[in-house]
Structure formats: C-alpha cells, structure tokens
Amino acid sequence: MKAWLLAxxxxxxxxxxxxxxxxxxxxxFELVDELDLARVPAFESKDAAKLVAQAMGLKTWRYVRL
Numbered sequence: 639m640k641a642w643l644l645a646x647x648x649x650x651x652x653x654x655x656x657x658x659x660x661x662x663x664x665x666x667f668e669l670v671d672e673l674d675l676a677r678v679p680a681f682e683s684k685d686a687a688k689l690v691a692q693a694m695g696l697k698t699w700r701y702v703r704l
C-alpha cells in the first residue's frame with residue numbers, strides 16, 4: 639500500500655505528529671525526529687495529506703511516499 643506522510647522542508651527531515659480527527663483548527667501538532675508509524679499519520683493520497691496540512695495551518699511541507 640502506498641502512503642503519504644507530511645514532513646518538514648529542513649535539511650534534516652522532521653515528522654508531523656497530530657490527530658487528523660481533532661476538531662480544533664488549526665490542528666495542534668508536534669515535530670519528532672524519528673519516524674514512528676504508530677504516531678505519524680499516513681494518508682492514501684497527496685490530496686488528503688494536503689487538506690490536513692492546510693488544516694494544520696502549514697504554509698510549506700514535504701510529501702514523503704512510503
């Protein structure tokens with residue numbers, strides 16, 4: 639299965655951890671240095687990941703395909 643993850647644009651990639659089901663806007667998040675697939679949400683498409691990134695209030699991000 640292909641999955642898309644959201645990450646930072648820094649030279650060292652950091653991962654966004656958040657609850658995509660949360661009602662709060664912008665979505666609260668934290669950045670982590672280790673990719674833990676139990677904590678970092680994955681999405682079935684870039685479009686789905688983009689909608690969540692926008693809900694988080696992000697202006698820039700990186701898509702990573704797994």
